[in-house]
Amino acid sequence: MNRRILALALAFVSLHLLAWGQEETATKKKKMMKTDEEWAKLLTRPQFMVTRMKATEPAFSGKYVNNHSKGMYHCVCCNSDLFSSKTKFESGTGWPSFWKPVDASAIATEMDYKTEEERVEVLCSTCGAHLGHVFSDGPLPTGLRYCINSLSLRFEKDSNAPATTKKDSAKAKAKAKGKAASKAKDTAESEPKPDASAKKDEAEAKTP
Numbered sequence: 001m002n003r004r005i006l007a008l009a010l011a012f013v014s015l016h017l018l019a020w021g022q023e024e025t026a027t028k029k030k031k032m033m034k035t036d037e038e039w040a041k042l043l044t045r046p047q048f049m050v051t052r053m054k055a056t057e058p059a060f061s062g063k064y065v066n067n068h069s070k071g072m073y074h075c076v077c078c079n080s081d082l083f084s085s086k087t088k089f090e091s092g093t094g095w096p097s098f099w100k101p102v103d104a105s106a107i108a109t110e111m112d113y114k115t116e117e118e119r120v121e122v123l124c125s126t127c128g129a130h131l132g133h134v135f136s137d138g139p140l141p142t143g144l145r146y147c148i149n150s151l152s153l154r155f156e157k158d159s160n161a162p163a164t165t166k167k168d169s170a171k172a173k174a175k176a177k178g179k180a181a182s183k184a185k186d187t188a189e190s191e192p193k194p195d196a197s198a199k200k201d202e203a204e205a206k207t208p
């Protein structure tokens, strides 16, 4: 029990350090600057409201909540790589949840004091799009839960290009089979099994 409290406290402190350390880099790293008017023309109204106005889509309304395909989740605004399907897990919250971004530099974090509960906001480091929030109750190995709005993401499925000739086709098939087997093994090893029962209680209180 004490170990659990200590782990939670450590995760909480590291979250704050993460936000504190990245606030500066977030402003330095911003590469794509557009006005709200420009973004409004490029995005649908719901996408604009979430990414530029920091709205939250209703729980279980997003198209990626139950997406189990392998691939990459990009920023819907600037197309940057943000999260891999390898780090997606079932949080039971109603929003796509990840335990790690594809790269630490892909996202920026900022403290969010808008609600009673002090939260850490997650943004795209390239264009500043609001993505969601990060909490310290995620699964191992990070213990983090990136709670992300589907509306801020664009999913791209892994493409396994089909072989062109019959000869190549047989070869590619054999190769793909081996690859798929090793990939499945990798995924099984890297994907932690989240504790679904523990998450369920918190599901309603947590928003992205």
Ligand SMILES: [Zn+2]
Pocket (backbone or CB within 6 Å): 075, 076, 077, 078, 079, 080, 124, 125, 126, 127, 128, 129
């Ligand atoms: Zn972006």
